[in-house]
Amino acid sequence: MHPRQEIVEIFSSFLQFSSGGSIKWVTDSTLYRNMSNYLNQSPSAERSRSDWALYWHKVWQNQPTSMARGHLFAYLQEVGYKAAAKVKPKFTLPQYTLADYFQIAIAYIDKVFTGFDPQRQTNLEAFAYTAFCNLIKDGLLKEGLEEASIRSDWSLLLHSSQKLLHKALAQRGLSTTEIEPYISAWECFKVIYAPKKPRGNRQLTAPDASVWEAIAQLYNQERIAQLPPLDPKTIQKCLEACIKAIRAYLAPPTASLDATLFNEDNTLQDILPSSDAIPFTKLLDEEEAQIRKSLWAEINSLLSNSINNLDTQQQALLRMYYGEGLTQKEISVKLGISQPTIVRRLQKFKSESLITLAQWSQTTQNISLTPNVINNMNGLIDEWLEQYYKNNNEV
Numbered sequence: 001m002h003p004r005q006e007i008v009e010i011f012s013s014f015l016q017f018s019s020g021g022s023i024k025w026v027t028d029s030t031l032y033r034n035m036s037n038y039l040n041q042s043p044s045a046e047r048s049r050s051d052w053a054l055y056w057h058k059v060w061q062n063q064p065t066s067m068a069r070g071h072l073f074a075y076l077q078e079v080g081y082k083a084a085a086k087v088k089p090k091f092t093l094p095q096y097t098l099a100d101y102f103q104i105a106i107a108y109i110d111k112v113f114t115g116f117d118p119q120r121q122t123n124l125e126a127f128a129y130t131a132f133c134n135l136i137k138d139g140l141l142k143e144g145l146e147e148a149s150i151r152s153d154w155s156l157l158l159h160s161s162q163k164l165l166h167k168a169l170a171q172r173g174l175s176t177t178e179i180e181p182y183i184s185a186w187e188c189f190k191v192i193y194a195p196k197k198p199r200g201n202r203q204l205t206a207p208d209a210s211v212w213e214a215i216a217q218l219y220n221q222e223r224i225a226q227l228p229p230l231d232p233k234t235i236q237k238c239l240e241a242c243i244k245a246i247r248a249y250l251a252p253p254t255a256s257l258d259a260t261l262f263n264e265d266n267t268l269q270d271i272l273p274s275s276d277a278i279p280f281t282k283l284l285d286e287e288e289a290q291i292r293k294s295l296w297a298e299i300n301s302l303l304s305n306s307i308n309n310l311d312t313q314q315q316a317l318l319r320m321y322y323g324e325g326l327t328q329k330e331i332s333v334k335l336g337i338s339q340p341t342i343v344r345r346l347q348k349f350k351s352e353s354l355i356t357l358a359q360w361s362q363t364t365q366n367i368s369l370t371p372n373v374i375n376n377m378n379g380l381i382d383e384w385l386e387q388y389y390k391n392n393n394e395v
Contacts, residue, residue: 009027050122
């Protein structure tokens, strides 16, 4: 697959994945003609792809059902692909192909259109990339797939509910009577199994022989008369079957990739010709770097404004701490204020910056504020402050 070069291609063509794993561009003839007409008639025909994206987004805001939506849908195909390629390696879902991740991203495209505010952002592509990545993760999380993909077998079994296990086994074709010994064995497993790792750890090891003996002993003591007695090896096989059933239950359905992207109305037209341009996959890192640069610029503006709104002494404190590398005690002597006051002021600025950054992330980037995201934001603020004062000292 080659990257699209011409404006008319960018706003009228779509990715198509085949069952064999190949990817190609297809074009919608209606969108192609419409975009061609605009390029021929518009006095601003030389505008960039970003300018055209902002133009079509403005049209879409006023006319949501117009062809502007189709042009924006086509424009964000590459961004959806990049987001899918970025997120896929983070999950261990072998039944989910790159095409499936891409389809999840594209399914949320109207949220991207709605969430983008041209008064606050100027780069739809950068906004969409971040939004798609987070929307894919949120989509998987809602289906329970994220937990399944990052937990080890025994951690997944330990943290699954009885309701989930029952549904998973029923999906495998077991009757309620056949499910009972599995549920009973699982309950004994939860009582006996004491992981060596801290509670809540997602990577727990398998029980050893003594644990299997204890689980089997408890099972045989507590089982009701209708349930068969089980030895340790059989208990182990039962619980391994439970794990497989849970993972299969949480596995997403895979739609056929042979289906076309459009209805049977003859709108799916010629495949765009091949190009000698750099393969699209080789441009992913470069384009992602550009997107990161754009996002960093917006964060830089946001936090710079926060610093400019501080009083002179607070600005001097930050400059000495982050720019000059002075200790809190040294700053205390220079500014004539106590060390606890310095600690409080540094913490206050970081807390206020974190709130500012979190609010911006939620309202403009559709980022869910999980504990990991908050921790990453804290690290980002420290990194930004050090870089900010380093750059100012070099001027």
